[in-house]
Amino acid sequence: MDQSFVALKPGTLLAPVPAVMVSCARAGETPNIVTLAWVGTVNSDPPMCSISVRKERFSHGIIRDSGEFVINLCGQDQLRATDYCGVKSGRDEDKFAACGLTAVPVPGFAAPAIGECPVYLACRVQSIQELGSHDLFLGVIERVGVKPDMMDASGRIDYGKMRLFAYNHGNYYALGQALGFFGYSVAAPDVLERRMKELK
Numbered sequence: 720m721d722q723s724f725v726a727l728k729p730g731t732l733l734a735p736v737p738a739v740m741v742s743c744a745r746a747g748e749t750p751n752i753v754t755l756a757w758v759g760t761v762n763s764d765p766p767m768c769s770i771s772v773r774k775e776r777f778s779h780g781i782i783r784d785s786g787e788f789v790i791n792l793c794g795q796d797q798l799r800a801t802d803y804c805g806v807k808s809g810r811d812e813d814k815f816a817a818c819g820l821t822a823v824p825v826p827g828f829a830a831p832a833i834g835e836c837p838v839y840l841a842c843r844v845q846s847i848q849e850l851g852s853h854d855l856f857l858g859v860i861e862r863v864g865v866k867p868d869m870m871d872a873s874g875r876i877d878y879g880k881m882r883l884f885a886y887n888h889g890n891y892y893a894l895g896q897a898l899g900f901f902g903y904s905v906a907a908p909d910v911l912e913r914r915m916k917e918l919k
């Protein structure tokens with residue numbers, strides 16, 4: 720018997736993952752927010768995301784009927800609301816009002832973006848696949864919005880300003896120290912030095 724690993728029951732141990740607030744609405748109805756961690760980028764061109772939502776969530780029917788959802792990236796200032804929207808249901812209350820969040824219209828979408836969040840990705844549902852516990856919604860990202868104060872002087876997104884956090888098996892963690900960048904392992908010494916300084 721190989722002793723290199725302890726064999727566990729197959730499970731969803733992938734970590735860390737994002738925790739985002741997804742806003743959704745049927746036209747003319749009060750919008751809702753649901754916190755989701757089973758979220759991913761699944762294609763670059765066209766840009767696409769997936770979300771996995773249990774059928775019993777109030778949001779499930781809204782996203783299915785409207786054919787759209789808006790992923791809102793969450794900074795640490797939105798952490799409390801992110802958790803709250805993941806434990807309370809829109810069946811019982813208006814989570815925008817309960818969390819003091821602002822619904823900002825997204826052109827062409829019934830679902831608003833969350834005005835306090837640094838970035839939104841408005842997605843049109845392309846397909847729904849029943850997986851078992853969750854339904855997988857594949858969405859094409861049709862609109863992206865970034866808060867002006869999250870941009871740097873040269874007009875690029877400054878991710879450091881967003882103070883993003885990650886979700887790791889039941890707990891939320893701040894993203895802290897920058898350790899490297901894409902390709903740093905093979906970067907020329909001068910590039911490595913300059914880029915690492917920029918990251919600090």
Ligand SMILES: Cc1cc2nc3c(=O)[nH]c(=O)nc-3n(C[C@H](O)[C@H](O)[C@H](O)COP(=O)(O)O)c2cc1C
Nearest residue numbers: 754755756757772773776777778805806807808809
């Ligand atoms: C950090 C976190 C991540 C969650 N991820 C998911 C998820 O990926 N899929 C899901 O169906 N529910 C997830 N939930 C649970 C829903 O957010 C929760 O059941 C929520 O109250 C449903 O709201 P609704 O009934 O208004 O749709 C998560 C909750 C938290 C706190």
